[in-house]
Every structure is written in structure tokens, then in C-alpha cells.
Amino acid sequence: MESNKFAKLRQQFLCCYPVNKMAWSTLQLPLELEEQRALIAATCGHPLNQQYPVRRSYQEAFVKRLMHVLKDHDELHDDIYNSLCGQLAKTSLDAAPAPSIYAYKHYMLQSEEHITLRESTSFVCEGTTGLCTWEAALALADYLLEHPSLLEGKNVLELGAGTGLLGILLKHKALKLPVGQVVITDGSSACIKLMQENISLNFEYDSDEATPKCAQLRWHEVKEFPWSQYAEPDLLLAADVIYDDTQFSSLLAALDFVYEMRSNRCEALLASTVRNVDTLHNFMVQLEQHGYQVTPCANVSCCKSHFCRDTTAAVQIVCIKRLN
Known part of the structure; x- marks a missing residue:
């Protein structure tokens, strides 16, 4: 099937993987007109993108890159031009009013199963960086999918959950992970609102018991949290939460x-993108000073990843325990 022929590019497009790093080499050039049509149908024309579109500027960049890849072709399918013209027309129409600061990403899991997230189009929005999914969350998701025994009967609490990717993944019914209650938390009210929207997007017809709590x-203010309303946590998760050393003391107090x-x-x-080695080392030292035992975990290799991950920056995953 043509849709399977372009599966990798479709997966990358739907999650807004960097256009210049996409699997263009998988295309067997030249592409006949019908193949060009099928490629556009698998990406810009995909039902998920039609219902919950990815960032407009990304779609425009994708089509322009595709046209460059096909530059030596005598003829391009009209659907390619129509996709580009449609995005440019929308940009022109939106020139007066401010464009939306939110768009969607779709993370394909298996077959046509997926996670759809509404995310900010900006790294920093509404005073927080938590309104978009970061690389460390994807790396930690891969690690949990490769080691499902870590979840066996465990009640999970996530700190700094941002868009809610990990919690939604753990409760996704297609994955059938052996997890107990999942509670995803964040300190930002904007993140809480976004997580609630994303839970609704992915668990439309599911009962409350089958969905992550938010x-x-x-x-x-960890002492004021209504702990009695939730199951006692067995496993804590956190991704990309230690980039700001001014938050170390409050995070350690919460732990x-x-x-x-x-x-x-x-x-x-704990999964952390290695942006500043000194900052990361400083937090690890403070963990040990608080009596924690820190053990590095092996990352899932890119070839085994369940996601399209941009591995430009390294991600470190550690297991944190405390001896009695």
C-alpha cells in the first residue's frame, strides 16, 4: 500500500520532526504523479492533520522541502501546489488577526494508534516552558515502553508533566501497560488546563478510571496537596525539570x-536533556546530599525508538532511590 510506503515520512510529519532531518532518502526517485499524490495524502492530507492540524509554518516548510527534493521532476502533482498555496493563503488571511499560539502534534504508536497533543507553537508561552513536549519526555516514554515491568501494578505520579504525554501514554488502552493509577501534575495553571484538554482529546469515551488524573x-506547596484523594505513589516520573537551578530546593523538598x-x-x-553539564551535575550532587542513590539508566537507541526523536542533544535518564 502507498500509505505504508511513506509511513516514516508520515510519522515524522505528524509530530513535526525537523524538516531538514526527515527521511527524504527513503523516497525512491523519481516519483510518478500518483506517488506524489499519495505522499501528500499521507502527510498534509492525513485525516489527523485535517482534523487537528500541525503548525501552519511547519506544513509550509514541509511542502517547500518536498518541492526541492522533486526539483528535477518534469511535472509535480497539483496536490503539492495546492497544499503550499493553501498554507500561504491562510497565512495571508491571518495577517491582521494574531495567529493561534497553539497547534497539534500526533505521535504514532502502532498501526494507526496515536497520541494527539495540543501544544504551544512557542518554546516559552504564558510564562512557562511546559506547553510543548520536550525531548526528555520522549526518551523517558521510550524507556518505559522498553521496560514495562517497571510499571507492574505501580501507582505513578509525574512532576512537571507539561502537555501530559507520559501520563496519556501510560494509560493508552492500545498499549495495555500494567500500570495502576496515574496522576500527572504541574505547578502551572496553564499546563493544567492544557493537560485536561489533551486528556479529553485522547480518552473521549473512556471512564475516569481508565484515564490519567490531572x-x-x-x-x-507539596504539603498542601490533597494526597488523600489519590493512591500512594510507587513510581515518580519527571522529564526536563532541572534546567533551572533556582528550582532545585523546592524540587528536592517535594521529593x-x-x-x-x-x-x-x-x-x-528522572530524564534530563543535557544542556548544561554543570547544572545537571550540581543537581545530582544535591540528590546524594539528601540521601538518594542515583543510578544511570541506559537510553533506548534511536533505531529502537517508538518515536521520531531529534537526538541532537543527549538525554540522561537516572533512577533515584533512597535506602531505609
Whole structure:
């Protein structure tokens, strides 16, 4: 089937993988007109993109890159021109009003199963960086999918959940992961609103028990969190939460509180994009000073990844335990 022929490019397009790094080499050039039509249908014309479109500027960049790849072809299918002209026309129409600061990404899992997330089109929006999915979350998602035994019967609490990718993944019914209750939290009210929207997008007809719970948790107010409303956490998750060293003390206080509440019968998986080696090292040192045992975990290789991940920056995953 043509749709399977372009599966990799479709997967990359739907999650807005960098256009210049896409699998253009998988195209067997030259492409006949019908193949060109099928490629556009698998990407810009995909039903997910039609219902919940990815960022407009990304679609425009994708079509322009495709036209460059096909530059030596005598003829291009009208659907390619129509896709580009459609995006340019929308940009022109939106020149007066401010364009939306949100768009969608679709993470393909298996077959046609997917996770759809509404995300910010800007790295920093509404005073937070949590309104878009970061590389560390994808790396941690890969790690959990490769090690499902870590989830066996565990109640999960995520700190700094942002868009909610990990919590939605853990409860996705197609994956059938052996997880207990999943609670995804963030300190930002904007992130909470976005997570609630994303949960609704992915669990439209599911019961409350089958979906992740969503709650606001400010680390410095960890004692005021309504813990009695949720199951005691066995596994804590956090991705890309230690880039700001001014937050270290409140994050450590939150970890201390949860571990003490559980009499140290819990553990945490922390994934961090290595932007500043000194910042990351400083936090690891502080963890050890607080009595935690930090063990590095092996990353899932790109060839085994369930996602299209941009591995330009390295991601470090560690397991955090505390001895009694």
C-alpha cells in the first residue's frame, strides 16, 4: 500500500520532526504523479492533520522541502501546489488577526494508534516552558515502553508533566501497560488546563478510571496537596525539570516529602536533556546530599525508538532511590 510506503515520512510529519532531518532518502526517485499524490495524502492530507492540524509554518516548510527534493521532476502533482498555496493563503488571511499560539502534534504508536497533543507553537508561552513536549519526555516514554515491568501494578505520579504525554501514554488502552493509577501534575495553571484538554482529546469515551488524573502541584506547596484523594505513589516520573537551578530546593523538598510519606518505598525516574553539564551535575550532587542513590539508566537507541526523536542533544535518564 502507498500509505505504508511513506509511513516514516508520515510519522515524522505528524509530530513535526525537523524538516531538514526527515527521511527524504527513503523516497525512491523519481516519483510518478500518483506517488506524489499519495505522499501528500499521507502527510498534509492525513485525516489527523485535517482534523487537528500541525503548525501552519511547519506544513509550509514541509511542502517547500518536498518541492526541492522533486526539483528535477518534469511535472509535480497539483496536490503539492495546492497544499503550499493553501498554507500561504491562510497565512495571508491571518495577517491582521494574531495567529493561534497553539497547534497539534500526533505521535504514532502502532498501526494507526496515536497520541494527539495540543501544544504551544512557542518554546516559552504564558510564562512557562511546559506547553510543548520536550525531548526528555520522549526518551523517558521510550524507556518505559522498553521496560514495562517497571510499571507492574505501580501507582505513578509525574512532576512537571507539561502537555501530559507520559501520563496519556501510560494509560493508552492500545498499549495495555500494567500500570495502576496515574496522576500527572504541574505547578502551572496553564499546563493544567492544557493537560485536561489533551486528556479529553485522547480518552473521549473512556471512564475516569481508565484515564490519567490531572492535578496542580506546586513543589513548594507539596504539603498542601490533597494526597488523600489519590493512591500512594510507587513510581515518580519527571522529564526536563532541572534546567533551572533556582528550582532545585523546592524540587528536592517535594521529593523528600513524597519519599518520607512512602517510608522510602518508592523510586523515581528522572530524564534530563543535557544542556548544561554543570547544572545537571550540581543537581545530582544535591540528590546524594539528601540521601538518594542515583543510578544511570541506559537510553533506548534511536533505531529502537517508538518515536521520531531529534537526538541532537543527549538525554540522561537516572533512577533515584533512597535506602531505609
